[in-house]
Amino acid sequence: MAGSNRxxxxxxxxxxxxFRAELERLAAEGxxxxxxxxxxxxxxxxxxxxxxxxxxxxxxxDLRAKTLSRGMRITSFLGALxxxxxxxxxxxxxxxxxxxxxxVAILIGAPLVMIALTARLAGREGGAYFAKLAALVAFACFxxxxxxxGQIFNLAPTDTVLLAWAALALLLAYTCELRLLLVAGLICxxxxxxxxxxxxGGMYWLSMGERPENFLPAGVLAFVFPLLVDQRRYAGxxxxxxxxxxxxxxxxVLVLSNWGVASYLAWPPAMIEGVxxxxxxxxxxxxxxxxxxxxxxxxxxxxxxxxxxxxxTKFYDWWWEIFPKWLFFLVLALTAVLLLLVFQRWRxxxxxxxxxxx
Amino acid sequence: xxxxxxxxLLAGGALVLVVNAIVxxxxxxxxxxxxxxxxxxxxxxxxMPYYWGVAGNSGLALGMRWRLPVSSLPEPDSPAIPFDHxxxxxxxxxxxxxALGFELPPLPDDPDTRFRAPPARQVWLALEFDGSxxxxxxxxxxxxxxxxERHLAASPDDEQRKNLLRGAEFTLREVREExxxxxxxxxxxxxxxxxxxxxxRERYAMVRGRVRPVASPVDAGGGRLEWRxxxxxxxxxxxxxxxxxxxxLAPVPGDADEAPRYEVTLAFGRRGEPWIVGALSRPRx
Numbered sequence: 001m002a003g004s005n006r007x008x009x010x011x012x013x014x015x016x017x018x019f020r021a022e023l024e025r026l027a028a029e030g031x032x033x034x035x036x037x038x039x040x041x042x043x044x045x046x047x048x049x050x051x052x053x054x055x056x057x058x059x060x061x062d063l064r065a066k067t068l069s070r071g072m073r074i075t076s077f078l079g080a081l082x083x084x085x086x087x088x089x090x091x092x093x094x095x096x097x098x099x100x101x102x103x104v105a106i107l108i109g110a111p112l113v114m115i116a117l118t119a120r121l122a123g124r125e126g127g128a129y130f131a132k133l134a135a136l137v138a139f140a141c142f143x144x145x146x147x148x149x150g151q152i153f154n155l156a157p158t159d160t161v162l163l164a165w166a167a168l169a170l171l172l173a174y175t176c177e178l179r180l181l182l183v184a185g186l187i188c189x190x191x192x193x194x195x196x197x198x199x200x201g202g203m204y205w206l207s208m209g210e211r212p213e214n215f216l217p218a219g220v221l222a223f224v225f226p227l228l229v230d231q232r233r234y235a236g237x238x239x240x241x242x243x244x245x246x247x248x249x250x251x252x253v254l255v256l257s258n259w260g261v262a263s264y265l266a267w268p269p270a271m272i273e274g275v276x277x278x279x280x281x282x283x284x285x286x287x288x289x290x291x292x293x294x295x296x297x298x299x300x301x302x303x304x305x306x307x308x309x310x311x312x313t314k315f316y317d318w319w320w321e322i323f324p325k326w327l328f329f330l331v332l333a334l335t336a337v338l339l340l341l342v343f344q345r346w347r348x349x350x351x352x353x354x355x356x357x358x
Numbered sequence: 359x360x361x362x363x364x365x366x367l368l369a370g371g372a373l374v375l376v377v378n379a380i381v382x383x384x385x386x387x388x389x390x391x392x393x394x395x396x397x398x399x400x401x402x403x404x405x406m407p408y409y410w411g412v413a414g415n416s417g418l419a420l421g422m423r424w425r426l427p428v429s430s431l432p433e434p435d436s437p438a439i440p441f442d443h444x445x446x447x448x449x450x451x452x453x454x455x456x457a458l459g460f461e462l463p464p465l466p467d468d469p470d471t472r473f474r475a476p477p478a479r480q481v482w483l484a485l486e487f488d489g490s491x492x493x494x495x496x497x498x499x500x501x502x503x504x505x506x507e508r509h510l511a512a513s514p515d516d517e518q519r520k521n522l523l524r525g526a527e528f529t530l531r532e533v534r535e536e537x538x539x540x541x542x543x544x545x546x547x548x549x550x551x552x553x554x555x556x557x558x559r560e561r562y563a564m565v566r567g568r569v570r571p572v573a574s575p576v577d578a579g580g581g582r583l584e585w586r587x588x589x590x591x592x593x594x595x596x597x598x599x600x601x602x603x604x605x606x607l608a609p610v611p612g613d614a615d616e617a618p619r620y621e622v623t624l625a626f627g628r629r630g631e632p633w634i635v636g637a638l639s640r641p642r643x
Contacts, residue, residue: 089414096416099601108378115370123363142374146381151419153385154594154631156566164377168370175366202459203477204568210477261474269474 007235009053080136107145114138135172159195159205162188190218212252219248239298250306253280280310388627395563395626422595423538427491450587465583478570484544491541499530563626566593603637
């Protein structure tokens with residue numbers, strides 16, 4: 001039943017708000033009037049549900065609270081950025097005057113203190129936004145911890161550090177339901193997978209970007225992960241995985257469709273670019289189809305953006321040199337209108353008619 | 359405290375502690391036993407950063423300067439090249455690159471044709487300090503001065519020839535007094551093989567670095583191409599200075615305009631990672 005986690009509770013709360021507004025309208029229009037006893041019973045039931053949700057999940061009970069929550073999210077994000085910068089600059093200002101033992105103790109102690117603070121705030125009523133702020137700073141402290149140890153002891157860079165950062169970022173993200181740290185964790189995991197793929201291909205791990213195909217496995221994995229592991233308890237996590245996965249795959253394909261020499265494939269560069277151009281159109285069209293079919297707005301929008309980019313890139317290749325500039329942009333505009341017409345047609349087909357409602 | 363918060367506290371704390379323990383154990387292992395190499399370098403090889411004392415960073419790290427031996431002046435051993443640690447060397451040819459594991463595709467006859475350069479690889483590099491590569495560099499600079507002098511002697515009033523001589527003398531003075539004596543002289547996939555070829559542990563240090571094949575013109579005409587290796591970087595080339603050694607590297611009071619002169623003893627450990635084991639301030643001549 002709805003209410004087992006925060007996102008379900010918030011959805012139920014929104015439904016109750018919409019139900020009450022519509023019930024008032026129906027009563028005003030004389031279509032439906034509940035008896036006083038029924039009204040009182042429904043109201044009491046909803047009030048009890050909302051009170052429980054507020055107590056257990058710190059939900060937004062009305063539109064005003066929702067608007068304020070958005071403001072609080074932005075404020076906690078900016079606060080975390082500023083606090084992380086303050087920690088970083090404070091350490092940089094004084095670390096030169098500390099002995100090695102003191103430097104190491106501070107570097108290890110800082111993330112431990114911030115993790116403890118995050119755990120304490122996450123467990124307190126009304127402490128979710130402060131916990132998110134502390135979680136971001138805890139992650140920044142851990143990044144500072146390992147990167148500064150590398151500097152202090154002149155360590156060789158290693159891709160394994162990405163796994164350590166990813167582990168903490170994902171732990172904090174799932175504890176605090178923080179999508180920003182989920183993205184940070186996914187970037188680290190994708191970087192590690194790409195580095196490993198590059199190393200197996202014979203290159204140095206920091207050169208992973210020289211072969212964009214290194215990022216394809218990470219992208220595919222990120223996209224299918226929410227299909228394999230249920231993410232419904234965490235609001236927006238499944239969409240974040242899908243968009244991140246699509247970005248990894250489609251950006252790599254976009255680069256290879258214009259820069260064939262960067263591919264692992266031992267074909268002529270022009271042929272590689274042609275293959276990846278076709279693949280780019282196919283994958284972005286597939287993302288649009290999947291987005292429409294599964295009602296994933298995130299997947300649909302990402303697919304549309306990349307389909308247009310692939311299309312415009314080809315137009316540039318074909319016509320930028322030979323067309324007058326006004327004609328080139330006119331063609332782009334007409335293409336946009338054509339795409340709008342196609343989408344409008346799809347929308348008309350997808351929207352249920354009167355019989356569908358009935 | 360909720361269950362999620364308890365998991366975060368335990369798992370997050372354990373993660374931070376375990377990862378740091380692994381890093382510090384690696385540091386201890388690198389520095390244990392007799393160092394693989396110990397080099398006594400000066401400010402010529404370990405340069406002060408440009409940013410020291412500004413931008414709110416109180417830490418100090420020295421930048422390792424290294425060069426590749428070249429067979430002729432002026433490129434890239436010319437004073438016109440401000441950073442002389444980038445470049446290609448004669449010894450890093452196609453055969454050596456293949457021995458390092460690179461699969462080199464055939465190069466096109468037409469230099470405008472697109473081709474695929476293999477990506478960089480990490481290999482072991484031999485750093486030679488004040489050895490035969492530096493002596494050769496000095497000899498080249500001296501030969502250049504001698505050639506410029508002969509050239510001027512044939513036409514003593516020629517201003518262009520006078521300028522050439524002044525330039526060659528400037529280069530010689532720089533090579534003798536200021537430029538780094540640290541050269542990347544060899545590379546191998548196996549560190550042990552590299553050490554066997556360069557057994558002197560007070561002159562040669564083995565470090566990891568990145569090498570990339572580059573298609574270079576065979577001659578100045580730029581027609582035909584051949585594969586040459588380029589050393590992109592040397593790992594651990596930024597050396598952190600612990601607090602205990604800071605005083606020896608500080609600028610001399612009243613001598614603020616002059617860069618400090620010092621001798622830094624650098625040890626290289628089991629993993630090739632360097633650290634400072636001694637630092638002395640040197641008097642200005």
